[in-house]
Amino acid sequence: MALQSRHLLGLEGVSAEDITLILDTARSFREVLDRPIKKVPPLQGKTIVNLFFESSTRTRISFELAERRLSADVVNFAASGSSVSKGETLKDTARNIEAMRIDMVVIRHASSGAPHFLSRVVKANVINAGDGQHEHPTQALLDMMTLREKYGALKGLRVCIVGDILHSRVARSNIYGLKTMGAEVSVCGPATLIPRHMEELGVRVYHRLEDIIPRVDVLNVLRIQLERQKSGLFPSLREYHRYFGVTKERVEKAPQPITIMHPGPINRDVELSADLADGEHSVILEQVTNGVAIRMAILYLLGTAQSSERS
Amino acid sequence: MKLHLSKAHVIDPVTGTDAILDLRIADGRIERMGPGLPQERGFEVIDMTGKIVTPGLMDMHVHLREPGFEHKETIATGCAAAAAGGFTAIACMPNTNPAIDDESVARYVQEQGRRAANGVVDVLPIGAATKGRSGEELAPFAELAEAGAIGFSDDGAPIASAEIMRRVLEYASMYDLPVIQHAEEPTMVRGGCMHEGSVSLRLGLPGIPRVAEEIMIARDLILLRYIPRARYHVAHISTAESVDLIRRAKAQGLNVTCEVTPHHFTLTDEAVEGYDTNTKMNPPLRPREDVEALKEGLKDGTIDVIATDHAPHTVDEKEVEYTAAPFGIIGLETALGLALTELVHTKVLTLSQLIGKLSTNPRRITSRPPIRLEQGAPANLTLIDPDIEWIVDRGTSHSKSQNSPFGGRRLKGGAIGIINHGMYVSAG
Numbered sequence: 135m136a137l138q139s140r141h142l143l144g145l146e147g148v149s150a151e152d153i154t155l156i157l158d159t160a161r162s163f164r165e166v167l168d169r170p171i172k173k174v175p176p177l178q179g180k181t182i183v184n185l186f187f188e189s190s191t192r193t194r195i196s197f198e199l200a201e202r203r204l205s206a207d208v209v210n211f212a213a214s215g216s217s218v219s220k221g222e223t224l225k226d227t228a229r230n231i232e233a234m235r236i237d238m239v240v241i242r243h244a245s246s247g248a249p250h251f252l253s254r255v256v257k258a259n260v261i262n263a264g265d266g267q268h269e270h271p272t273q274a275l276l277d278m279m280t281l282r283e284k285y286g287a288l289k290g291l292r293v294c295i296v297g298d299i300l301h302s303r304v305a306r307s308n309i310y311g312l313k314t315m316g317a318e319v320s321v322c323g324p325a326t327l328i329p330r331h332m333e334e335l336g337v338r339v340y341h342r343l344e345d346i347i348p349r350v351d352v353l354n355v356l357r358i359q360l361e362r363q364k365s366g367l368f369p370s371l372r373e374y375h376r377y378f379g380v381t382k383e384r385v386e387k388a389p390q391p392i393t394i395m396h397p398g399p400i401n402r403d404v405e406l407s408a409d410l411a412d413g414e415h416s417v418i419l420e421q422v423t424n425g426v427a428i429r430m431a432i433l434y435l436l437g438t439a440q441s442s443e444r445s
Numbered sequence: 446m447k448l449h450l451s452k453a454h455v456i457d458p459v460t461g462t463d464a465i466l467d468l469r470i471a472d473g474r475i476e477r478m479g480p481g482l483p484q485e486r487g488f489e490v491i492d493m494t495g496k497i498v499t500p501g502l503m504d505m506h507v508h509l510r511e512p513g514f515e516h517k518e519t520i521a522t523g524c525a526a527a528a529a530g531g532f533t534a535i536a537c538m539p540n541t542n543p544a545i546d547d548e549s550v551a552r553y554v555q556e557q558g559r560r561a562a563n564g565v566v567d568v569l570p571i572g573a574a575t576k577g578r579s580g581e582e583l584a585p586f587a588e589l590a591e592a593g594a595i596g597f598s599d600d601g602a603p604i605a606s607a608e609i610m611r612r613v614l615e616y617a618s619m620y621d622l623p624v625i626q627h628a629e630e631p632t633m634v635r636g637g638c639m640h641e642g643s644v645s646l647r648l649g650l651p652g653i654p655r656v657a658e659e660i661m662i663a664r665d666l667i668l669l670r671y672i673p674r675a676r677y678h679v680a681h682i683s684t685a686e687s688v689d690l691i692r693r694a695k696a697q698g699l700n701v702t703c704e705v706t707p708h709h710f711t712l713t714d715e716a717v718e719g720y721d722t723n724t725k726m727n728p729p730l731r732p733r734e735d736v737e738a739l740k741e742g743l744k745d746g747t748i749d750v751i752a753t754d755h756a757p758h759t760v761d762e763k764e765v766e767y768t769a770a771p772f773g774i775i776g777l778e779t780a781l782g783l784a785l786t787e788l789v790h791t792k793v794l795t796l797s798q799l800i801g802k803l804s805t806n807p808r809r810i811t812s813r814p815p816i817r818l819e820q821g822a823p824a825n826l827t828l829i830d831p832d833i834e835w836i837v838d839r840g841t842s843h844s845k846s847q848n849s850p851f852g853g854r855r856l857k858g859g860a861i862g863i864i865n866h867g868m869y870v871s872a873g
Contacts, residue, residue, distance in 0.1 A: 245766035246649035247720030268649025
């Protein structure tokens with residue numbers, strides 16, 4: 135079994151078969167993570183570079199753990215203190231990677247489409263670890279894995295993504311992936327933080343949590359960034375918390391139990407109340423564990439398919 | 446140079462000519478024009494059967510990049526591209542360094558134009574509307590007009606302040622030259638790099654909303670009603686509502702004209718998929734319904750002019766992240782082919798209407814004397830093969846840059862060559 139593409143640039147257009155293959159593969163790696171010896175050999179001799187042009191702690195650590203557990207050689211490249219801050223272009227960086235015979239590139243970049251650009255100029259497999267406001271496919275895959283582990287299947291599951299949809303790559307990837315797998319997806323947030331034409335992606339749009347909470351199984355709560363307030367998109371964190379904050383009071387009004395997800399890092403008691411984040415229906419730490427398994431699955435599927443192609 | 450153009454389909458909207466005629470050209474003039482002229486010794490004969498002769502085409506919106514950005518384009522390479530594309534005149538925008546905001550730069554640009562390709566292409570400077578294009582103080586319009594400026598614009602940047610725009614319109618109205626507005630409400634752009642719509646949503650690229658353009662046009666039209674002596678020309682309109690605003694203003698008798706680029710009537714925002722930075726321009730490519738409205742505006746005469754907004758950038762400047770890439774594409778060598786393919790062969794415009802938008806109207810708007818195809822008149826001509834099929838090859842571009850989204854595109858129709866100032870330059 136192999137994926138249809140040799141890169142993971144996004145989940146838009148990725149088939150249900152490929153998503154299922156990734157989730158199934160991740161499940162077997164999840165078992166590896168629970169063993170006392172957590173290392174397996176499939177990417178021995180492969181070199182992977184983590185190109186992080188935008189600061190990130192957890193995604194980078196998660197990728198690095200996944201790479202090391204598959205026995206790959208790992209190089210980290212962060213934008214600050216590198217040649218990028220000396221004015222090197224992405225194209226030159228890519229050419230240098232090529233010259234160093236790197237097999238796989240994991241890229242995080244503030245500009246949407248940067249992984250696509252990279253995939254056109256290097257021979258290595260490219261994995262998108264978040265590009266601008268576009269996609270964050272491994273995050274959505276780990277979210278789907280977490281939900282599939284909990285509910286058994288994704289089909290028919292009712293998921294609402296809450297918060298700043300406009301700037302969220304997590305939202306876009308989740309929408310593409312969940313829709314492909316047959317889930318029912320809605321979004322909820324202030325009108326200024328939900329892009330126009332949102333319905334064209336096949337999701338329902340809500341502006342009041344009270345309207346959606348009774349109708350969902352899962353709330354995936356996004357981080358709200360203070361800088362959006364400065365650019366005039368919402369009035370204050372106080373007002374945001376009051377009307378869009380996911381709190382125990384709000385969630386407990388629903389007759390059904392609601393699973394709480396968050397891609398992290400959490401602004402406790404802003405977009406999500408601390409009691410819910412740490413509560414019995416929270417799967418936030420599960421997401422983190424599954425993140426390593428998902429990234430191992432992606433690296434394994436892309437990294438091993440490539441070598442059989444070349445032989 | 447003595448040429449005998451035989452059996453040419455002569456189209457001249459000014460004199461109303463539309464017939465198969467011979468032209469004999471000598472000493473830079475049309476010595477004789479008529480059906481089946483006898484061949485005389487010393488004249489080189491060009492068989493124009495099935496081909497067209499029109500008044501020389503003019504592109505009233507070109508960025509020549511000189512002085513200041515000669516790594517992207519020079520006046521010489523820009524003129525070579527213009528000649529290859531069938532243009533005998535180009536108007537160049539003042540966003541150079543220094544800007545064309547005084548007499549010396551305006552004269553320098555024309556001087557370089559006369560040196561380029563022996564001056565076969567007329568280079569006509571557009572003066573800045575404000576000093577340094579900063580939108581704060583009026584540029585010296587009288588001095589610029591005297592030095593050959595044919596209009597005023599801060600193109601690339603809008604004239605954002607309503608107060609300054611009012612004064613620009615008032616002051617320019619003394620010289621019967623147009624104020625050319627890059628219509629965009631700057632506070633609404635916020636890092637946008639493509640049309641705000643369903644494609645930008647999917648690609649996660651910050652959007653530029655239609656209303657940013659429309660609000661600025663609406664404001665300017667209200668100012669124009671207040672200053673009716675002024676002449677207002679909107680550069681590169683891109684939305685259905687912009688067409689409608691201008692259509693209604695014209696019906697009210699306001700002195701407004703506008704232009705559209707070939708890329709805006711050819712491509713939609715779906716071209717941005719894949720993040721090719723040669724689809725990044727300002728205004729951005731719009732959805733299908735806007736493209737259809739632009740064609741409707743061309744057809745009913747609301748849109749007066751087709752102009753390229755030829756904007757060269759080097760490969761290194763364009764081969765970057767989409768959000769980091771500069772706006773703009775080249776267009777001089779593909780404009781005529783795209784217009785024939787997308788507008789004439791699809792019966793949106795007649796050939797005569799097309800020539801109006803590529804020659805007669807840009808000259809009228811910039812107060813240039815009309816070109817008349819008649820005996821004794823200066824020979825300022827474009828020779829066109831309306832049916833030649835060709836594929837755009839960016840590698841053979843005469844421009845110094847190759848930033849075109851049309852590489853590999855199949856077109857029907859193009860320039861054969863131009864005649865101007867006693868010279869014949871063949872395209873290609």
